Amino acid sequence: MLLRLPTSVSEAxxxxxxxxxxxxGATLVWAAWQRDGFPDHAMSLRDLPEANTIGRETLGAAVVLNRIDDRVPEVMRRAAATVGTGAVRRTATVGGNIVGSTLRCLLPPALALDARAVILEPEGVNETDLAEVLAKRHLLLSLRWREPISSSYHKAAGEAGGPPPLVIAAAVHSADDGQRLLRVAVREDEEVFSDSTVCHTDAEQDLRALRDGSFGRLPAATWDAVRRHVTDLLARSADR
Structure with missing residues (x-):
């Protein structure tokens, strides 16, 4: 197998x-390749500057998970810190987790941040939404978002070999009209739900709006966890 390491977009x-x-990071494909055979040509973006950015409003697809620190919002940083083991986090990448993984542990925080995907196509670099990236398995270069006012993340305890643990990611954003917007994403088993609502002075009103949307399909116990998590985030965001 010939491994290419492009250093520019044109080379990629x-x-x-x-x-x-x-x-x-090859953490998801190596076993399959050992079983089914290796491709003739492979490509890693680890030397491509555009895929290695880390900041308050951007995260490159080639960034390995253990490099994600307090330069990114809390919701993304805490999510990355809970993926797999330390050995996995030293090799697994943002792009591999979101596009290549079935669990997509970083997808809920990306949705809570209302992230857009910067993708590389043979015709050039484009920006699109995460739904299209997942549906068409585009080559992800980076994620971009607007820095939230505050954010938070919760991952329930899980059992080895059991179903994926519950994940709740939430963020409060400043809207263009001066209002605040609450975005929440939940992973229940392997399904991801997301919704948003304008923030009101009454947290119960915000929760009702979420419950009336896609979160109405959540089991009662999961919704109770979402309620607690969102209530806490809104209380912490009130004076910011």
Missing amino acids: QECMTEGAVPIG
């Missing part, structure tokens, strides 16, 4: 047109 595009397979 050339690798794509030649059929190189993106590998991320």
Whole structure:
């Protein structure tokens, strides 16, 4: 297998047109390749500057999870810190987790941040929403979002070999009209739910708006956990 390490967008595009397979940190594909055979050409974005950004409003797809620190919002930082083991976090990448993984542990925080995806296509660099990235398995370069007022993350305890643990990610944002917007994303088993509402002075009104949306499908116990988590975030955000 020939591994390509492009250092520019144009070089990465050339690798794509030649059929190189993106590998991320290879934590998800290595076992399958050992079983089914290795591709002739593979490509890693670890040397591409555009895929290695870390900041308050951006995160590169080639960033390994243990590099995610307090430069990014709390919801994304805490999510990355709970993925797998320390050994996994030293090799697994943002792009591999969101696009290549079935659990997509970083997807709920990305949705809570209302992140947009910067993708690389043979024609050039484009920006799109996360739903299209997941549906079409685009090559992710980075995530971009507007820095929230505050954010938070909760992951329930899980059992080895059991179902994926409950994940709740939430963020409060400043809207263009001066209001505040609450965005919440929940992973229940392997399904991800997300919704948003304008913040009111009454947290119960915000919770009712969420419950009337897609979160109405959540089991009662899961909704109770969401209620507690969102109530706490709104209380912490009130004086910011």
